[in-house]
Amino acid sequence: MRRRLPARLDPGTTIAAVRELHIRLGGTKILDGVTLDVTAGQVLALVGPNGAGKSTLLSALCGDLPIDSGQALLYQEPLAHWSAVEMAMRRAVMLQQATISFPFTVAQIVEMGRAPWSGTGRADADEQAIRTAMTLADVIPFSERVFSSLSGGERARVSLARALAQQSQLLLLDEPTAALDLHHQEDVLQLARRQAATGDAVVIVLHDLNLAAGYADQVAILSNGQLAACGPPAEVLTAELLSDVYQHKVEVWPHPATGEPVILPQRQGAGPRR
Amino acid sequence: MRLRKAGLVGGLVVVLLVMAVVAAGVGQLPIPASEILGSVMHRLDRGLEGLLHVRLPLDVGPMPRHPQGDNALWKVRFPRVTLAVLVGASLAAAGALMQGIFGNPLAEPSVVGVSSGAAVGASLVIVTGATFLGNWTIAAAAFVTGLITTLLVHALSRAGGKTEVVTLVLTGIAVNALTFTLISFATFIANTSAREQLVFWQLGSLNGATWQAVAAVLPFTIVGLAAAFALSHKLDLLSLGDRSAAHLGVDVERLRLFAIVVVALLVGASVAFSGIIGFVGLVVPHLIRMIAGPGHRLLLPASALGGAVLVITADLIARTLIRNADLPIGMITSLVGAPFFFWLLRRTRTRQGGWG
Numbered sequence: 001m002r003r004r005l006p007a008r009l010d011p012g013t014t015i016a017a018v019r020e021l022h023i024r025l026g027g028t029k030i031l032d033g034v035t036l037d038v039t040a041g042q043v044l045a046l047v048g049p050n051g052a053g054k055s056t057l058l059s060a061l062c063g064d065l066p067i068d069s070g071q072a073l074l075y076q077e078p079l080a081h082w083s084a085v086e087m088a089m090r091r092a093v094m095l096q097q098a099t100i101s102f103p104f105t106v107a108q109i110v111e112m113g114r115a116p117w118s119g120t121g122r123a124d125a126d127e128q129a130i131r132t133a134m135t136l137a138d139v140i141p142f143s144e145r146v147f148s149s150l151s152g153g154e155r156a157r158v159s160l161a162r163a164l165a166q167q168s169q170l171l172l173l174d175e176p177t178a179a180l181d182l183h184h185q186e187d188v189l190q191l192a193r194r195q196a197a198t199g200d201a202v203v204i205v206l207h208d209l210n211l212a213a214g215y216a217d218q219v220a221i222l223s224n225g226q227l228a229a230c231g232p233p234a235e236v237l238t239a240e241l242l243s244d245v246y247q248h249k250v251e252v253w254p255h256p257a258t259g260e261p262v263i264l265p266q267r268q269g270a271g272p273r274r
Numbered sequence: 275m276r277l278r279k280a281g282l283v284g285g286l287v288v289v290l291l292v293m294a295v296v297a298a299g300v301g302q303l304p305i306p307a308s309e310i311l312g313s314v315m316h317r318l319d320r321g322l323e324g325l326l327h328v329r330l331p332l333d334v335g336p337m338p339r340h341p342q343g344d345n346a347l348w349k350v351r352f353p354r355v356t357l358a359v360l361v362g363a364s365l366a367a368a369g370a371l372m373q374g375i376f377g378n379p380l381a382e383p384s385v386v387g388v389s390s391g392a393a394v395g396a397s398l399v400i401v402t403g404a405t406f407l408g409n410w411t412i413a414a415a416a417f418v419t420g421l422i423t424t425l426l427v428h429a430l431s432r433a434g435g436k437t438e439v440v441t442l443v444l445t446g447i448a449v450n451a452l453t454f455t456l457i458s459f460a461t462f463i464a465n466t467s468a469r470e471q472l473v474f475w476q477l478g479s480l481n482g483a484t485w486q487a488v489a490a491v492l493p494f495t496i497v498g499l500a501a502a503f504a505l506s507h508k509l510d511l512l513s514l515g516d517r518s519a520a521h522l523g524v525d526v527e528r529l530r531l532f533a534i535v536v537v538a539l540l541v542g543a544s545v546a547f548s549g550i551i552g553f554v555g556l557v558v559p560h561l562i563r564m565i566a567g568p569g570h571r572l573l574l575p576a577s578a579l580g581g582a583v584l585v586i587t588a589d590l591i592a593r594t595l596i597r598n599a600d601l602p603i604g605m606i607t608s609l610v611g612a613p614f615f616f617w618l619l620r621r622t623r624t625r626q627g628g629w630g
Contacts, residue, residue: 064517088523101377101513102568112511116523166522 003083005120006075006090008169008199011041014076015170015201016061016091021070023056030056032225033070040169043192043202045212045233048222049246054205055096057222058174061203062093074170088116092166094173098159100147106158107143110134113165122167129165136191137161138184152179160188164195171195173204177211189215209263213237221245237261279572282565286579293583294359297590298351302598305347309338313347354483358589359582360495361480361544362554366581367502368540369555370562370573374509375533376428376437379560380618383541384552386431386442387449391423392416392538392545393476394453397460400475401468409490417494417542423449424534424541439622475549478604480589487547494543499578501536505529506570513568551588551604553611554581560618 009015016038023031031053038044038061046054059065060072063079072079074090082090092113100109110133114126134140137160142150147158156179163171173192177185189211192202196217206212212219213233220230221237223245229236242250242263249266299305312335319332338344365383372381372388383389395415398404407414431437431445461472474481508529511519516526544551558580559573566572585603588610592601 062517062521064520083523084520084525085523088521091521093518093521095515095518098518099515101515102379102563104510104513104568108510108567108569109514112514112522115507115511118507 003089003120004086005122006086006169009040009075011039011199013040014038015040015074016203017071017073018057018060019071019073021057021060021072022068023053023060023065024068025056025065030225031060034222034225034227035070036220036227036230038170038201038203039218040201041196041199042217043189043196043204043215044218044220045216046203046205046220046222047207047209047212048228052222052245053225054222055174058093058172058203058205061172062091063087085116088166088168090168091170091172092163092168094156094159094163094171094176096174096178098147098155103146103148105144105146106139106150106161107134109147109158110139110143110161110165113162116166116168125167129167133161133164136164136194138187153181153184156180157184157188160191164191169200171200171202173202175205175207177206177208185211209237209242213261213263234259234261237263279566282562282572282576283579286576286583290359290579290583290586293586293590294355297355297358297586298347300590300594301346301351303340303342303346305338305340305343309336309343310347312336313338313344317348353485353488354480354589355586356488357480357483357491357547358586360488360491361548361551362581362583362585363578364491364495364498364540364544364581365551365554366558366577366584367499367555367574368537368544369581370559370570370577371502371505371509371533371537371540372555373559374505374512374570375530375537376431376442377513377515378437378439378442379563380439380556380615380622381437381442382553382556382615383537384550385556385615386427386446387453388420388424388427388537388541389545389550389552390450390453390457391426392420392542393550394423394456394460395419395542396546397457397472397475400472401460401464403468409486413490413494413543413546416546417538420542420545421535421538423453424538428530428534439619443619474602476604477602478549478551478607479592479600479602480548480585481600482547491543491547494539498536498540498543499574501532502540502574503571505533505536506574509533509570510568549602549604551585552608553615554584554607556618557607557611557614558584560614 014037018034018036021031021034034057046057048054074082110130117123134143137157139157139161142154156176160176176188192204193215196202216233219233219236221228228245229241239250239252251264251266252261255262295307295310298310299307315335316333316337319330323330369382373379395418396412399412399415405411427445427449431442461469464472508524511522511524520526559577562573562576562580566576588606589603592603592606595601
């Protein structure tokens with residue numbers, strides 16, 4: 001099998017991109033001309049209301065969906081130019097819901113992340129990579145347990161550990177924080193930051209705008225299959241734009257200590273309770 | 275863990291050898307183990323000396339004392355035991371492989387109708403007496419119809435990249451109904467002797483085991499097992515689901531198609547000369563998983579060994595349970611397998627919280 005090993009890209013270069021991307025699913029237009037760059041060394045948050053196309057955009061970057069028109073690029077080449085293994089060497093994916101058909105243990109599942117490298121020189125680093133990934137995702141305490149016995153949050157961390165063990169320069173995370181408690185949410189985003197600091201590119205679909213504001217280098221706001229805005233959090237996470245996109249009055253203040261935007265939806269009927 | 279795995283495979287090999295000797299010794303003409311080994315060593319000695327033209331000191335151990343002993347071993351018992359090994363290994367490995375590609379522990383050749391699908395081709399050959407591929411005709415026909423059935427089941431039971439238990443079992447019922455109609459038709463148009471052969475063979479039997487049958491099955495089994503072992507690493511990844519497996523570099527569609535051909539090869543080989551022996555592919559991989567975990571690199575070879583042990587044992591029971599009667603082996607395996615299937619079904623249902 002033809003297998004081109006990836007070269008490490010410099011921070012600041014474009015590692016993946018979509019150009020004028022149109023995708024239809026079951027006759028419905030899901031993405032309607034999206035153009036976006038993913039940059040090595042940065043965390044890119046994809047936010048937007050339900051059905052805006054966040055997960056679809058991520059799937060398109062994974063190479064999971066047929067493209068109607070436009071392009072999805074990985075390392076400057078259309079996804080179709082890469083074989084499944086070559087793509088796996090370049091991007092790791094964590095999906096929203098992880099299920100497994102047989103009772104594999106956590107350690108075995110994380111080890112599966114090394115599959116793309118088997119038979120290459122980088123297979124020598126397997127054990128080290130698995131160890132590091134399990135430490136980073138904080139799954140060592142339950143590494144010998146069977147996946148199906150874990151809580152939702154623990155499962156999410158295992159999937160994250162598997163994606164990290166893959167050691168590709170691009171990490172695509174679909175709502176990694178959905179099942180996590182506050183502490184582990186912050187952990188995952190800090191982890192994303194650390195990976196970005198090593199030169200990796202991280203794309204995260206998020207619902208929590210404050211997490212996006214606190215950790216992302218770039219925030220892309222999707223609305224009705226189109227890119228409403230893309231830029232640094234302080235520039236794009238504005239009360240005006242968010243209120244419009246979410247169809248809900250949203251307030252944004254700078255945090256008194258850090259100056260980062262703090263986002264809060266207006267709550268009708270809230271107030272002192274008896 | 276590594277020691278435990280080696281222990282499991284080693285243990286199964288020992289049990290297999292012991293059961294093979296026991297099965298070869300038991301019957302209307304009992305032959306002690308020492309004489310069986312002696313007979314094997316003498317043949318080995320003669321064979322190797324003929325090949326290498328040197329004197330070898332391998333002709334140790336006593337020969338069977340009974341004048342018909344050596345004949346009984348080499349004409350009847352050994353081919354039967356060998357065929358049992360091939361059939362058992364094929365069926366159990368096919369079961370493990372199917373469970374892997376369907377991502378469902380209840381997928382099994384006889385349950386989903388692949389065995390009876392293969393039986394359609396074989397029974398048509400038996401009835402028509404076709405011999406276009408000589409010794410391999412039955413096996414080849416069984417492979418072709420088995421392949422068609424596996425493709426059919428796969429296409430019908432998958433929805434949205436998943437195979438739900440209910441869909442799989444119901445598809446199995448429908449496919450079994452269709453294939454049994456075809457087999458019934460073959461039985462109907464058959465002449466009396468072919469009909470008798472068909473009926474007995476539908477219940478599964480190693481009664482007709484000959485070296486010729488062994489020679490016809492052997493290449494299918496070897497190629498099938500080798501291919502199955504080669505897929506084992508990717509099957510592990512497939513248990514994460516199609517999308518995640520693809521993200522890890524597996525060409526999922528190609529893997530599935532290839533695995534389906536391998537399943538048909540293994541099932542076709544086993545059905546061709548021994549008929550439908552149910553549930554081997556369900557019980558064995560499940561027990562191995564309980565002992566050694568779900569990793570396919572160990573599951574597939576260990577299941578093949580375990581399947582061989584199971585079928586040798588079941589065949590031994592089938593031909594010794596009632597004096598002077600050769601019971602259908604499919605009856606024995608179903609007696610154990612059907613309750614096991616039922617238990618698995620109940621357990622899966624409980625885990626999934628009912629099926630509406």
